[in-house]
Amino acid sequence: MKTLSTLILIFTLAIGTAQAQKYVTKSGNIRFFSSTPMEDIEAHNRQVNSALDQQTGDFVFRLLMKSFQFEKALMQEHFNENYVESDKFPNATFTGKVTNINNIDFAKNGVYNVMVEGDLTIKGVTKKVSEKGTFEVKDGRVNGKSTFNVLVEDYGIKIPGAVAKNIAKSIQIDVDVNLEKLVK
Amino acid sequence: MKKKWLIITGSLAAVGIVAALLVYFFVYNKPHKDYSKAKPDFEVEAITFFEEFRTNAAASSSRYNGKVIAITGQLSSVEVTDEQVVAVFEIDEGMFGSEGIRCVLIPEKAEALMSIPPGSSITIKGHCTGYNETDVILEHCSIVI
Known part of the structure:
Protein backbone atom coordinates (compact mmCIF):
# COMPACT_ATOMS: atom_id res chain seq x y z
CA MET A 1 0.00 0.00 0.00
CA LYS A 2 2.82 2.34 0.90
CA THR A 3 4.55 1.48 -2.38
CA LEU A 4 1.38 2.31 -4.29
CA SER A 5 1.00 5.74 -2.71
CA THR A 6 4.70 6.43 -3.36
CA LEU A 7 4.19 5.46 -7.00
CA ILE A 8 1.16 7.73 -7.27
CA LEU A 9 3.18 10.57 -5.76
CA ILE A 10 6.01 10.02 -8.26
CA PHE A 11 3.54 9.97 -11.16
CA THR A 12 1.84 13.14 -9.95
CA LEU A 13 5.20 14.90 -9.73
CA ALA A 14 6.20 13.65 -13.17
CA ILE A 15 2.98 14.96 -14.74
CA GLY A 16 3.44 18.27 -12.92
CA THR A 17 6.90 18.64 -14.45
CA ALA A 18 5.69 17.69 -17.92
CA GLN A 19 3.10 20.48 -17.84
CA ALA A 20 5.72 23.14 -17.26
CA GLN A 21 4.54 26.69 -17.08
CA LYS A 22 4.67 28.76 -20.24
CA TYR A 23 4.80 32.53 -20.39
CA VAL A 24 3.40 34.20 -23.50
CA THR A 25 2.52 37.50 -25.13
CA LYS A 26 0.97 38.55 -28.42
CA SER A 27 1.74 42.23 -28.05
CA GLY A 28 5.47 42.31 -27.49
CA ASN A 29 7.35 45.37 -28.65
CA ILE A 30 10.37 45.32 -30.95
CA ARG A 31 11.85 48.60 -32.10
CA PHE A 32 14.67 49.12 -34.50
CA PHE A 33 16.78 52.17 -34.73
CA SER A 34 19.17 53.29 -37.43
CA SER A 35 21.35 56.27 -36.71
CA THR A 36 23.58 58.10 -39.17
CA PRO A 37 24.82 61.70 -39.33
CA MET A 38 22.25 62.22 -42.11
CA GLU A 39 19.17 61.04 -40.24
CA ASP A 40 17.73 58.78 -37.56
CA ILE A 41 15.13 56.20 -38.54
CA GLU A 42 13.07 54.14 -36.13
CA ALA A 43 10.19 51.72 -36.44
CA HIS A 44 8.01 49.92 -33.92
CA ASN A 45 6.35 46.55 -34.08
CA ARG A 46 3.90 46.09 -31.20
CA GLN A 47 2.36 42.80 -32.38
CA VAL A 48 5.26 40.51 -31.53
CA ASN A 49 4.45 36.94 -30.47
CA SER A 50 6.73 35.49 -27.86
CA ALA A 51 6.68 32.38 -25.68
CA LEU A 52 8.98 31.20 -22.91
CA ASP A 53 9.07 27.76 -21.31
CA GLN A 54 10.01 28.19 -17.67
CA GLN A 55 11.27 24.60 -17.40
CA THR A 56 13.41 24.18 -20.50
CA GLY A 57 14.23 27.82 -21.18
CA ASP A 58 12.94 27.51 -24.75
CA PHE A 59 12.29 31.03 -25.98
CA PHE A 68 6.65 47.66 -38.41
CA GLN A 69 5.31 51.21 -38.23
CA PHE A 70 7.49 54.09 -39.38
CA GLU A 71 7.02 57.81 -38.91
CA LYS A 72 7.26 58.39 -42.65
CA ALA A 73 5.06 56.47 -45.07
CA LEU A 74 7.78 56.50 -47.72
CA MET A 75 10.29 54.83 -45.41
CA GLN A 76 7.77 52.13 -44.54
CA GLU A 77 7.21 51.53 -48.26
CA HIS A 78 10.93 51.30 -49.02
CA PHE A 79 11.50 49.03 -46.02
CA ASN A 80 8.81 46.57 -47.12
CA GLU A 81 9.30 46.69 -50.87
CA ASN A 82 13.04 47.16 -51.33
CA TYR A 83 14.93 46.17 -48.20
CA VAL A 84 13.21 43.27 -46.48
CA GLU A 85 10.87 42.22 -49.34
CA SER A 86 8.06 41.51 -46.90
CA ASP A 87 5.77 40.04 -49.59
CA LYS A 88 8.32 37.30 -50.14
CA PHE A 89 9.45 37.02 -46.50
CA PRO A 90 6.50 38.05 -44.32
CA ASN A 91 7.88 36.75 -40.99
CA ALA A 92 10.98 37.18 -38.89
CA THR A 93 11.60 34.62 -36.17
CA PHE A 94 13.88 33.79 -33.31
CA THR A 95 14.04 30.26 -31.91
CA GLY A 96 16.39 29.64 -29.03
CA LYS A 97 16.95 29.19 -25.35
CA VAL A 98 17.60 31.12 -22.19
CA THR A 99 20.82 29.31 -21.31
CA ASN A 100 20.79 30.26 -17.63
CA ILE A 101 17.07 29.61 -17.01
CA ASN A 102 17.91 27.79 -13.75
CA ASN A 103 19.23 31.04 -12.24
CA ILE A 104 15.81 32.65 -12.48
CA ASP A 105 13.39 32.30 -9.60
CA PHE A 106 10.00 32.92 -11.18
CA ALA A 107 8.42 33.00 -7.73
CA LYS A 108 10.61 35.83 -6.48
CA ASN A 109 10.30 39.42 -7.69
CA GLY A 110 13.53 40.89 -9.00
CA VAL A 111 15.67 41.64 -12.02
CA TYR A 112 17.67 38.73 -13.42
CA ASN A 113 20.40 38.81 -16.05
CA VAL A 114 19.72 36.35 -18.84
CA MET A 115 21.74 34.87 -21.67
CA VAL A 116 19.80 34.02 -24.81
CA GLU A 117 21.15 31.91 -27.67
CA GLY A 118 19.51 30.73 -30.84
CA ASP A 119 18.66 31.21 -34.49
CA LEU A 120 17.50 34.58 -35.79
CA THR A 121 15.80 34.49 -39.20
CA ILE A 122 15.26 37.68 -41.16
CA LYS A 123 14.51 37.79 -44.90
CA GLY A 124 14.92 34.02 -45.10
CA VAL A 125 18.49 34.13 -43.77
CA THR A 126 19.20 32.33 -40.47
CA LYS A 127 22.12 33.31 -38.23
CA LYS A 128 23.20 32.12 -34.80
CA VAL A 129 22.95 34.88 -32.26
CA SER A 130 23.89 35.10 -28.60
CA GLU A 131 22.70 38.14 -26.66
CA LYS A 132 22.35 39.39 -23.11
CA GLY A 133 19.18 40.75 -21.58
CA THR A 134 17.17 41.02 -18.40
CA PHE A 135 14.04 39.41 -17.00
CA GLU A 136 12.16 41.44 -14.46
CA VAL A 137 9.91 39.09 -12.51
CA LYS A 138 7.03 40.94 -10.90
CA ASP A 139 4.06 39.22 -9.30
CA GLY A 140 4.11 36.25 -11.65
CA ARG A 141 4.76 38.30 -14.81
CA VAL A 142 8.03 38.54 -16.68
CA ASN A 143 9.22 41.65 -18.48
CA GLY A 144 11.98 40.62 -20.87
CA LYS A 145 14.31 43.28 -22.27
CA SER A 146 17.32 43.26 -24.53
CA THR A 147 19.20 45.63 -26.79
CA PHE A 148 21.53 44.36 -29.45
CA ASN A 149 22.73 45.14 -32.97
CA VAL A 150 22.39 43.35 -36.27
CA LEU A 151 24.35 43.98 -39.44
CA VAL A 152 22.03 44.45 -42.41
CA GLU A 153 24.43 42.70 -44.78
CA ASP A 154 24.32 39.54 -42.60
CA TYR A 155 20.71 39.09 -43.68
CA GLY A 156 21.19 39.89 -47.35
CA ILE A 157 19.63 43.36 -47.07
CA LYS A 158 21.09 45.61 -49.73
CA ILE A 159 20.99 49.36 -49.30
CA PRO A 160 21.27 51.24 -52.61
CA GLY A 161 24.11 53.75 -52.98
CA ALA A 162 21.79 56.78 -53.13
CA VAL A 163 20.62 56.28 -49.54
CA ALA A 164 23.67 54.43 -48.21
CA LYS A 165 24.55 57.45 -46.07
CA ASN A 166 21.06 57.61 -44.56
CA ILE A 167 20.81 54.04 -43.31
CA ALA A 168 23.16 52.55 -40.75
CA LYS A 169 25.00 49.32 -41.56
CA SER A 170 24.42 48.17 -38.00
CA ILE A 171 20.84 48.47 -36.75
CA GLN A 172 19.99 48.62 -33.06
CA ILE A 173 17.19 46.30 -31.98
CA ASP A 174 15.31 46.89 -28.71
CA VAL A 175 13.18 44.05 -27.40
CA ASP A 176 10.57 44.66 -24.71
CA VAL A 177 8.08 41.88 -23.99
CA ASN A 178 5.61 41.55 -21.12
CA LEU A 179 5.15 37.81 -20.74
CA GLU A 180 2.20 36.48 -18.79
CA LYS A 181 1.46 33.00 -17.52
CA LEU A 182 -0.44 30.96 -20.04
CA VAL A 183 -3.78 30.03 -18.55
CA LYS A 184 -5.32 26.89 -20.01
CA MET B 1 19.34 87.57 -78.91
CA LYS B 2 21.82 85.26 -77.25
CA LYS B 3 21.13 86.93 -73.90
CA LYS B 4 17.38 86.35 -74.26
CA TRP B 5 17.94 82.62 -74.79
CA LEU B 6 20.18 82.53 -71.79
CA ILE B 7 17.44 84.09 -69.65
CA ILE B 8 14.80 81.66 -70.95
CA THR B 9 16.99 78.60 -70.41
CA GLY B 10 18.01 79.86 -66.99
CA SER B 11 14.41 80.46 -65.90
CA LEU B 12 13.31 77.06 -67.14
CA ALA B 13 16.13 75.39 -65.25
CA ALA B 14 15.24 77.30 -62.08
CA VAL B 15 11.57 76.31 -62.36
CA GLY B 16 12.65 72.71 -62.97
CA ILE B 17 14.86 72.65 -59.90
CA VAL B 18 12.13 74.17 -57.69
CA ALA B 19 9.58 71.65 -59.03
CA ALA B 20 11.97 68.75 -58.41
CA LEU B 21 12.60 69.92 -54.85
CA LEU B 22 8.86 70.28 -54.19
CA VAL B 23 8.13 66.81 -55.56
CA TYR B 24 10.97 65.36 -53.50
CA PHE B 25 9.75 67.14 -50.37
CA PHE B 26 6.15 65.97 -50.78
CA VAL B 27 7.07 62.42 -51.72
CA TYR B 28 9.53 62.21 -48.84
CA ASN B 29 6.95 63.55 -46.41
CA LYS B 30 3.87 61.99 -47.95
CA PRO B 31 1.36 61.08 -45.24
CA HIS B 32 0.37 57.57 -44.21
CA LYS B 33 -2.70 56.22 -45.92
CA ASP B 34 -5.97 56.82 -44.04
CA TYR B 35 -7.21 53.24 -43.82
CA SER B 36 -10.49 54.29 -42.21
CA LYS B 37 -11.42 55.91 -45.54
CA ALA B 38 -10.04 53.13 -47.73
CA LYS B 39 -12.40 50.89 -49.66
CA PRO B 40 -11.92 47.23 -48.65
CA ASP B 41 -10.24 44.99 -51.23
CA PHE B 42 -11.95 41.98 -49.62
CA GLU B 43 -15.01 41.55 -47.41
CA VAL B 44 -14.98 38.23 -45.56
CA GLU B 45 -16.32 36.29 -42.58
CA ALA B 46 -13.77 36.25 -39.73
CA ILE B 47 -13.82 32.44 -39.38
CA THR B 48 -13.47 31.81 -43.13
CA PHE B 49 -10.64 34.34 -43.36
CA PHE B 50 -8.72 32.75 -40.48
CA GLU B 51 -9.24 29.22 -41.79
CA GLU B 52 -7.90 30.25 -45.19
CA PHE B 53 -4.65 31.38 -43.55
CA ARG B 54 -4.41 28.33 -41.35
CA THR B 55 -4.93 25.82 -44.12
CA ASN B 56 -2.81 27.59 -46.71
CA ALA B 57 -0.63 30.32 -45.22
CA ALA B 58 1.47 30.95 -48.33
CA ALA B 59 -1.43 31.38 -50.76
CA SER B 60 -3.43 33.47 -48.28
CA SER B 61 -0.42 35.68 -47.53
CA SER B 62 0.09 36.54 -51.17
CA ARG B 63 -3.63 37.13 -51.57
CA TYR B 64 -4.33 39.25 -48.50
CA ASN B 65 -1.08 40.70 -47.07
CA GLY B 66 -0.91 44.44 -47.60
CA LYS B 67 -4.58 44.61 -48.60
CA VAL B 68 -7.50 46.32 -46.87
CA ILE B 69 -9.82 43.65 -45.44
CA ALA B 70 -13.23 44.04 -43.83
CA ILE B 71 -13.99 41.09 -41.53
CA THR B 72 -17.31 40.27 -39.92
CA GLY B 73 -17.46 38.10 -36.84
CA GLN B 74 -18.20 37.75 -33.16
CA LEU B 75 -16.02 40.04 -31.03
CA SER B 76 -14.36 37.98 -28.26
CA SER B 77 -12.62 40.68 -26.27
CA VAL B 78 -10.96 44.07 -26.36
CA GLU B 79 -7.39 44.43 -25.10
CA VAL B 80 -6.43 47.87 -23.90
CA THR B 81 -2.83 48.79 -23.07
CA ASP B 82 -1.03 52.11 -22.78
CA GLU B 83 0.08 51.78 -26.37
CA GLN B 84 -2.85 50.30 -28.25
CA VAL B 85 -6.40 48.95 -28.38
CA VAL B 86 -6.85 45.53 -29.98
CA ALA B 87 -10.15 43.91 -30.98
CA VAL B 88 -9.73 40.14 -30.63
CA PHE B 89 -11.63 37.47 -32.53
CA GLU B 90 -10.81 34.13 -30.91
CA ILE B 91 -11.41 31.27 -33.27
CA ASP B 92 -9.45 28.33 -31.85
CA GLU B 93 -7.21 27.16 -29.02
CA GLY B 94 -3.58 26.47 -29.80
CA MET B 95 -0.40 25.57 -27.93
CA PHE B 96 0.12 29.16 -26.83
CA GLY B 97 -3.47 30.03 -25.96
CA SER B 98 -6.25 31.31 -28.15
CA GLU B 99 -5.75 31.85 -31.88
CA GLY B 100 -7.68 34.03 -34.27
CA ILE B 101 -7.68 37.55 -35.67
CA ARG B 102 -6.21 40.53 -33.86
CA CYS B 103 -7.27 43.99 -35.07
CA VAL B 104 -5.21 46.95 -33.89
CA LEU B 105 -7.42 50.05 -33.86
CA ILE B 106 -6.42 53.47 -35.16
CA PRO B 107 -6.10 55.35 -31.81
CA GLU B 108 -8.73 57.96 -32.80
CA LYS B 109 -11.13 55.19 -33.87
CA ALA B 110 -10.77 53.08 -30.71
CA GLU B 111 -13.44 54.89 -28.71
CA ALA B 112 -16.27 53.43 -30.81
CA LEU B 113 -15.19 49.91 -29.85
CA MET B 114 -15.48 50.52 -26.11
CA SER B 115 -19.26 50.56 -26.08
CA ILE B 116 -19.55 47.24 -27.95
CA PRO B 117 -20.00 44.27 -25.61
CA PRO B 118 -18.03 41.06 -26.30
CA GLY B 119 -20.16 38.54 -28.17
CA SER B 120 -21.56 41.17 -30.52
CA SER B 121 -21.28 40.66 -34.24
CA ILE B 122 -19.26 43.47 -35.78
CA THR B 123 -17.43 44.40 -38.97
CA ILE B 124 -13.92 45.80 -38.69
CA LYS B 125 -11.73 46.94 -41.52
CA GLY B 126 -7.97 47.28 -41.57
CA HIS B 127 -4.63 46.66 -43.27
CA CYS B 128 -3.67 42.98 -43.22
CA THR B 129 -0.01 42.48 -42.29
CA GLY B 130 -0.10 38.69 -42.30
CA TYR B 131 -0.33 35.45 -40.30
CA ASN B 132 2.22 34.75 -37.57
CA GLU B 133 1.23 31.07 -37.18
CA THR B 134 -1.13 31.81 -34.31
CA ASP B 135 -3.02 34.93 -35.40
CA VAL B 136 -3.83 37.03 -38.42
CA ILE B 137 -3.02 40.68 -37.77
CA LEU B 138 -4.94 43.67 -39.10
CA GLU B 139 -3.46 47.13 -38.40
CA HIS B 140 -4.98 50.63 -38.71
CA CYS B 141 -8.45 49.27 -38.01
CA SER B 142 -11.78 51.01 -37.67
CA ILE B 143 -15.31 49.75 -37.11
CA VAL B 144 -17.53 49.62 -40.18
CA ILE B 145 -20.83 48.81 -38.45
Whole structure:
Protein backbone atom coordinates (compact mmCIF):
# COMPACT_ATOMS: atom_id res chain seq x y z
CA MET A 1 0.00 0.00 0.00
CA LYS A 2 2.82 2.34 0.90
CA THR A 3 4.55 1.48 -2.38
CA LEU A 4 1.38 2.31 -4.29
CA SER A 5 1.00 5.74 -2.71
CA THR A 6 4.70 6.43 -3.36
CA LEU A 7 4.19 5.46 -7.00
CA ILE A 8 1.16 7.73 -7.27
CA LEU A 9 3.18 10.57 -5.76
CA ILE A 10 6.01 10.02 -8.26
CA PHE A 11 3.54 9.97 -11.16
CA THR A 12 1.84 13.14 -9.95
CA LEU A 13 5.20 14.90 -9.73
CA ALA A 14 6.20 13.65 -13.17
CA ILE A 15 2.98 14.96 -14.74
CA GLY A 16 3.44 18.27 -12.92
CA THR A 17 6.90 18.64 -14.45
CA ALA A 18 5.69 17.69 -17.92
CA GLN A 19 3.10 20.48 -17.84
CA ALA A 20 5.72 23.14 -17.26
CA GLN A 21 4.54 26.69 -17.08
CA LYS A 22 4.67 28.76 -20.24
CA TYR A 23 4.80 32.53 -20.39
CA VAL A 24 3.40 34.20 -23.50
CA THR A 25 2.52 37.50 -25.13
CA LYS A 26 0.97 38.55 -28.42
CA SER A 27 1.74 42.23 -28.05
CA GLY A 28 5.47 42.31 -27.49
CA ASN A 29 7.35 45.37 -28.65
CA ILE A 30 10.37 45.32 -30.95
CA ARG A 31 11.85 48.60 -32.10
CA PHE A 32 14.67 49.12 -34.50
CA PHE A 33 16.78 52.17 -34.73
CA SER A 34 19.17 53.29 -37.43
CA SER A 35 21.35 56.27 -36.71
CA THR A 36 23.58 58.10 -39.17
CA PRO A 37 24.82 61.70 -39.33
CA MET A 38 22.25 62.22 -42.11
CA GLU A 39 19.17 61.04 -40.24
CA ASP A 40 17.73 58.78 -37.56
CA ILE A 41 15.13 56.20 -38.54
CA GLU A 42 13.07 54.14 -36.13
CA ALA A 43 10.19 51.72 -36.44
CA HIS A 44 8.01 49.92 -33.92
CA ASN A 45 6.35 46.55 -34.08
CA ARG A 46 3.90 46.09 -31.20
CA GLN A 47 2.36 42.80 -32.38
CA VAL A 48 5.26 40.51 -31.53
CA ASN A 49 4.45 36.94 -30.47
CA SER A 50 6.73 35.49 -27.86
CA ALA A 51 6.68 32.38 -25.68
CA LEU A 52 8.98 31.20 -22.91
CA ASP A 53 9.07 27.76 -21.31
CA GLN A 54 10.01 28.19 -17.67
CA GLN A 55 11.27 24.60 -17.40
CA THR A 56 13.41 24.18 -20.50
CA GLY A 57 14.23 27.82 -21.18
CA ASP A 58 12.94 27.51 -24.75
CA PHE A 59 12.29 31.03 -25.98
CA VAL A 60 10.68 31.98 -29.29
CA PHE A 61 9.74 35.20 -31.07
CA ARG A 62 7.74 35.68 -34.20
CA LEU A 63 6.76 38.90 -35.92
CA LEU A 64 5.31 40.19 -39.16
CA MET A 65 7.58 42.54 -41.09
CA LYS A 66 4.61 44.53 -42.40
CA SER A 67 3.63 45.37 -38.80
CA PHE A 68 6.65 47.66 -38.41
CA GLN A 69 5.31 51.21 -38.23
CA PHE A 70 7.49 54.09 -39.38
CA GLU A 71 7.02 57.81 -38.91
CA LYS A 72 7.26 58.39 -42.65
CA ALA A 73 5.06 56.47 -45.07
CA LEU A 74 7.78 56.50 -47.72
CA MET A 75 10.29 54.83 -45.41
CA GLN A 76 7.77 52.13 -44.54
CA GLU A 77 7.21 51.53 -48.26
CA HIS A 78 10.93 51.30 -49.02
CA PHE A 79 11.50 49.03 -46.02
CA ASN A 80 8.81 46.57 -47.12
CA GLU A 81 9.30 46.69 -50.87
CA ASN A 82 13.04 47.16 -51.33
CA TYR A 83 14.93 46.17 -48.20
CA VAL A 84 13.21 43.27 -46.48
CA GLU A 85 10.87 42.22 -49.34
CA SER A 86 8.06 41.51 -46.90
CA ASP A 87 5.77 40.04 -49.59
CA LYS A 88 8.32 37.30 -50.14
CA PHE A 89 9.45 37.02 -46.50
CA PRO A 90 6.50 38.05 -44.32
CA ASN A 91 7.88 36.75 -40.99
CA ALA A 92 10.98 37.18 -38.89
CA THR A 93 11.60 34.62 -36.17
CA PHE A 94 13.88 33.79 -33.31
CA THR A 95 14.04 30.26 -31.91
CA GLY A 96 16.39 29.64 -29.03
CA LYS A 97 16.95 29.19 -25.35
CA VAL A 98 17.60 31.12 -22.19
CA THR A 99 20.82 29.31 -21.31
CA ASN A 100 20.79 30.26 -17.63
CA ILE A 101 17.07 29.61 -17.01
CA ASN A 102 17.91 27.79 -13.75
CA ASN A 103 19.23 31.04 -12.24
CA ILE A 104 15.81 32.65 -12.48
CA ASP A 105 13.39 32.30 -9.60
CA PHE A 106 10.00 32.92 -11.18
CA ALA A 107 8.42 33.00 -7.73
CA LYS A 108 10.61 35.83 -6.48
CA ASN A 109 10.30 39.42 -7.69
CA GLY A 110 13.53 40.89 -9.00
CA VAL A 111 15.67 41.64 -12.02
CA TYR A 112 17.67 38.73 -13.42
CA ASN A 113 20.40 38.81 -16.05
CA VAL A 114 19.72 36.35 -18.84
CA MET A 115 21.74 34.87 -21.67
CA VAL A 116 19.80 34.02 -24.81
CA GLU A 117 21.15 31.91 -27.67
CA GLY A 118 19.51 30.73 -30.84
CA ASP A 119 18.66 31.21 -34.49
CA LEU A 120 17.50 34.58 -35.79
CA THR A 121 15.80 34.49 -39.20
CA ILE A 122 15.26 37.68 -41.16
CA LYS A 123 14.51 37.79 -44.90
CA GLY A 124 14.92 34.02 -45.10
CA VAL A 125 18.49 34.13 -43.77
CA THR A 126 19.20 32.33 -40.47
CA LYS A 127 22.12 33.31 -38.23
CA LYS A 128 23.20 32.12 -34.80
CA VAL A 129 22.95 34.88 -32.26
CA SER A 130 23.89 35.10 -28.60
CA GLU A 131 22.70 38.14 -26.66
CA LYS A 132 22.35 39.39 -23.11
CA GLY A 133 19.18 40.75 -21.58
CA THR A 134 17.17 41.02 -18.40
CA PHE A 135 14.04 39.41 -17.00
CA GLU A 136 12.16 41.44 -14.46
CA VAL A 137 9.91 39.09 -12.51
CA LYS A 138 7.03 40.94 -10.90
CA ASP A 139 4.06 39.22 -9.30
CA GLY A 140 4.11 36.25 -11.65
CA ARG A 141 4.76 38.30 -14.81
CA VAL A 142 8.03 38.54 -16.68
CA ASN A 143 9.22 41.65 -18.48
CA GLY A 144 11.98 40.62 -20.87
CA LYS A 145 14.31 43.28 -22.27
CA SER A 146 17.32 43.26 -24.53
CA THR A 147 19.20 45.63 -26.79
CA PHE A 148 21.53 44.36 -29.45
CA ASN A 149 22.73 45.14 -32.97
CA VAL A 150 22.39 43.35 -36.27
CA LEU A 151 24.35 43.98 -39.44
CA VAL A 152 22.03 44.45 -42.41
CA GLU A 153 24.43 42.70 -44.78
CA ASP A 154 24.32 39.54 -42.60
CA TYR A 155 20.71 39.09 -43.68
CA GLY A 156 21.19 39.89 -47.35
CA ILE A 157 19.63 43.36 -47.07
CA LYS A 158 21.09 45.61 -49.73
CA ILE A 159 20.99 49.36 -49.30
CA PRO A 160 21.27 51.24 -52.61
CA GLY A 161 24.11 53.75 -52.98
CA ALA A 162 21.79 56.78 -53.13
CA VAL A 163 20.62 56.28 -49.54
CA ALA A 164 23.67 54.43 -48.21
CA LYS A 165 24.55 57.45 -46.07
CA ASN A 166 21.06 57.61 -44.56
CA ILE A 167 20.81 54.04 -43.31
CA ALA A 168 23.16 52.55 -40.75
CA LYS A 169 25.00 49.32 -41.56
CA SER A 170 24.42 48.17 -38.00
CA ILE A 171 20.84 48.47 -36.75
CA GLN A 172 19.99 48.62 -33.06
CA ILE A 173 17.19 46.30 -31.98
CA ASP A 174 15.31 46.89 -28.71
CA VAL A 175 13.18 44.05 -27.40
CA ASP A 176 10.57 44.66 -24.71
CA VAL A 177 8.08 41.88 -23.99
CA ASN A 178 5.61 41.55 -21.12
CA LEU A 179 5.15 37.81 -20.74
CA GLU A 180 2.20 36.48 -18.79
CA LYS A 181 1.46 33.00 -17.52
CA LEU A 182 -0.44 30.96 -20.04
CA VAL A 183 -3.78 30.03 -18.55
CA LYS A 184 -5.32 26.89 -20.01
CA MET B 1 19.34 87.57 -78.91
CA LYS B 2 21.82 85.26 -77.25
CA LYS B 3 21.13 86.93 -73.90
CA LYS B 4 17.38 86.35 -74.26
CA TRP B 5 17.94 82.62 -74.79
CA LEU B 6 20.18 82.53 -71.79
CA ILE B 7 17.44 84.09 -69.65
CA ILE B 8 14.80 81.66 -70.95
CA THR B 9 16.99 78.60 -70.41
CA GLY B 10 18.01 79.86 -66.99
CA SER B 11 14.41 80.46 -65.90
CA LEU B 12 13.31 77.06 -67.14
CA ALA B 13 16.13 75.39 -65.25
CA ALA B 14 15.24 77.30 -62.08
CA VAL B 15 11.57 76.31 -62.36
CA GLY B 16 12.65 72.71 -62.97
CA ILE B 17 14.86 72.65 -59.90
CA VAL B 18 12.13 74.17 -57.69
CA ALA B 19 9.58 71.65 -59.03
CA ALA B 20 11.97 68.75 -58.41
CA LEU B 21 12.60 69.92 -54.85
CA LEU B 22 8.86 70.28 -54.19
CA VAL B 23 8.13 66.81 -55.56
CA TYR B 24 10.97 65.36 -53.50
CA PHE B 25 9.75 67.14 -50.37
CA PHE B 26 6.15 65.97 -50.78
CA VAL B 27 7.07 62.42 -51.72
CA TYR B 28 9.53 62.21 -48.84
CA ASN B 29 6.95 63.55 -46.41
CA LYS B 30 3.87 61.99 -47.95
CA PRO B 31 1.36 61.08 -45.24
CA HIS B 32 0.37 57.57 -44.21
CA LYS B 33 -2.70 56.22 -45.92
CA ASP B 34 -5.97 56.82 -44.04
CA TYR B 35 -7.21 53.24 -43.82
CA SER B 36 -10.49 54.29 -42.21
CA LYS B 37 -11.42 55.91 -45.54
CA ALA B 38 -10.04 53.13 -47.73
CA LYS B 39 -12.40 50.89 -49.66
CA PRO B 40 -11.92 47.23 -48.65
CA ASP B 41 -10.24 44.99 -51.23
CA PHE B 42 -11.95 41.98 -49.62
CA GLU B 43 -15.01 41.55 -47.41
CA VAL B 44 -14.98 38.23 -45.56
CA GLU B 45 -16.32 36.29 -42.58
CA ALA B 46 -13.77 36.25 -39.73
CA ILE B 47 -13.82 32.44 -39.38
CA THR B 48 -13.47 31.81 -43.13
CA PHE B 49 -10.64 34.34 -43.36
CA PHE B 50 -8.72 32.75 -40.48
CA GLU B 51 -9.24 29.22 -41.79
CA GLU B 52 -7.90 30.25 -45.19
CA PHE B 53 -4.65 31.38 -43.55
CA ARG B 54 -4.41 28.33 -41.35
CA THR B 55 -4.93 25.82 -44.12
CA ASN B 56 -2.81 27.59 -46.71
CA ALA B 57 -0.63 30.32 -45.22
CA ALA B 58 1.47 30.95 -48.33
CA ALA B 59 -1.43 31.38 -50.76
CA SER B 60 -3.43 33.47 -48.28
CA SER B 61 -0.42 35.68 -47.53
CA SER B 62 0.09 36.54 -51.17
CA ARG B 63 -3.63 37.13 -51.57
CA TYR B 64 -4.33 39.25 -48.50
CA ASN B 65 -1.08 40.70 -47.07
CA GLY B 66 -0.91 44.44 -47.60
CA LYS B 67 -4.58 44.61 -48.60
CA VAL B 68 -7.50 46.32 -46.87
CA ILE B 69 -9.82 43.65 -45.44
CA ALA B 70 -13.23 44.04 -43.83
CA ILE B 71 -13.99 41.09 -41.53
CA THR B 72 -17.31 40.27 -39.92
CA GLY B 73 -17.46 38.10 -36.84
CA GLN B 74 -18.20 37.75 -33.16
CA LEU B 75 -16.02 40.04 -31.03
CA SER B 76 -14.36 37.98 -28.26
CA SER B 77 -12.62 40.68 -26.27
CA VAL B 78 -10.96 44.07 -26.36
CA GLU B 79 -7.39 44.43 -25.10
CA VAL B 80 -6.43 47.87 -23.90
CA THR B 81 -2.83 48.79 -23.07
CA ASP B 82 -1.03 52.11 -22.78
CA GLU B 83 0.08 51.78 -26.37
CA GLN B 84 -2.85 50.30 -28.25
CA VAL B 85 -6.40 48.95 -28.38
CA VAL B 86 -6.85 45.53 -29.98
CA ALA B 87 -10.15 43.91 -30.98
CA VAL B 88 -9.73 40.14 -30.63
CA PHE B 89 -11.63 37.47 -32.53
CA GLU B 90 -10.81 34.13 -30.91
CA ILE B 91 -11.41 31.27 -33.27
CA ASP B 92 -9.45 28.33 -31.85
CA GLU B 93 -7.21 27.16 -29.02
CA GLY B 94 -3.58 26.47 -29.80
CA MET B 95 -0.40 25.57 -27.93
CA PHE B 96 0.12 29.16 -26.83
CA GLY B 97 -3.47 30.03 -25.96
CA SER B 98 -6.25 31.31 -28.15
CA GLU B 99 -5.75 31.85 -31.88
CA GLY B 100 -7.68 34.03 -34.27
CA ILE B 101 -7.68 37.55 -35.67
CA ARG B 102 -6.21 40.53 -33.86
CA CYS B 103 -7.27 43.99 -35.07
CA VAL B 104 -5.21 46.95 -33.89
CA LEU B 105 -7.42 50.05 -33.86
CA ILE B 106 -6.42 53.47 -35.16
CA PRO B 107 -6.10 55.35 -31.81
CA GLU B 108 -8.73 57.96 -32.80
CA LYS B 109 -11.13 55.19 -33.87
CA ALA B 110 -10.77 53.08 -30.71
CA GLU B 111 -13.44 54.89 -28.71
CA ALA B 112 -16.27 53.43 -30.81
CA LEU B 113 -15.19 49.91 -29.85
CA MET B 114 -15.48 50.52 -26.11
CA SER B 115 -19.26 50.56 -26.08
CA ILE B 116 -19.55 47.24 -27.95
CA PRO B 117 -20.00 44.27 -25.61
CA PRO B 118 -18.03 41.06 -26.30
CA GLY B 119 -20.16 38.54 -28.17
CA SER B 120 -21.56 41.17 -30.52
CA SER B 121 -21.28 40.66 -34.24
CA ILE B 122 -19.26 43.47 -35.78
CA THR B 123 -17.43 44.40 -38.97
CA ILE B 124 -13.92 45.80 -38.69
CA LYS B 125 -11.73 46.94 -41.52
CA GLY B 126 -7.97 47.28 -41.57
CA HIS B 127 -4.63 46.66 -43.27
CA CYS B 128 -3.67 42.98 -43.22
CA THR B 129 -0.01 42.48 -42.29
CA GLY B 130 -0.10 38.69 -42.30
CA TYR B 131 -0.33 35.45 -40.30
CA ASN B 132 2.22 34.75 -37.57
CA GLU B 133 1.23 31.07 -37.18
CA THR B 134 -1.13 31.81 -34.31
CA ASP B 135 -3.02 34.93 -35.40
CA VAL B 136 -3.83 37.03 -38.42
CA ILE B 137 -3.02 40.68 -37.77
CA LEU B 138 -4.94 43.67 -39.10
CA GLU B 139 -3.46 47.13 -38.40
CA HIS B 140 -4.98 50.63 -38.71
CA CYS B 141 -8.45 49.27 -38.01
CA SER B 142 -11.78 51.01 -37.67
CA ILE B 143 -15.31 49.75 -37.11
CA VAL B 144 -17.53 49.62 -40.18
CA ILE B 145 -20.83 48.81 -38.45
